[in-house]
Amino acid sequence: MRGVPFYLPSGRRVAIPKNLIFLATMNPDDRSVDEIDDAMDRRWAKLTIEPSANKVRDFLKGNAADGKLIAAVVKFFQKIQGRTPLGHALFRRVKDQASLERLWTNQLKYQMQKRFRFDPAGLAEIEAMWADCKASLEAATQTEESADGQPVEDAG
Numbered sequence: 001m002r003g004v005p006f007y008l009p010s011g012r013r014v015a016i017p018k019n020l021i022f023l024a025t026m027n028p029d030d031r032s033v034d035e036i037d038d039a040m041d042r043r044w045a046k047l048t049i050e051p052s053a054n055k056v057r058d059f060l061k062g063n064a065a066d067g068k069l070i071a072a073v074v075k076f077f078q079k080i081q082g083r084t085p086l087g088h089a090l091f092r093r094v095k096d097q098a099s100l101e102r103l104w105t106n107q108l109k110y111q112m113q114k115r116f117r118f119d120p121a122g123l124a125e126i127e128a129m130w131a132d133c134k135a136s137l138e139a140a141t142q143t144e145e146s147a148d149g150q151p152v153e154d155a156g
Helices: 033-043 053-062 067-081 097-115 120-142
Strands: 143-145 151-153
Touching: 053 067, 067 097, 067 120, 097 120
Parallel strands: none
Antiparallel strands: 143 151
């Protein structure tokens, strides 16, 4: 697969460099998954970074997202926090509705299915939050207010 272009879930096209080589080592004490987890715990410090709606907003603004997208995404992010923590870094590449859809379809949907695998009602709540976010974005792109306050259908 080295040198062969492929697409990441974010939609970004990348290729694994031809000169990339992975080396891994284990010591005799690291034989199973639990023992590997223990080995990682011994070697790396852990930092807790709480989910931040302000950081999501900053990512979106930095990606030149429009105000309607920013408002809908931040609202969606905040609503999800009421059910399960979700990191703001997941939204770092969102710039438009298409990239948000990719994030949901390729990552968030599966994360939520796994987190709520024993809680179908909780999963249904999350899916309803996503549906509300998507509907508000679709409504915003179809109808905009004209200067005199009258709804105008978007021609493009």
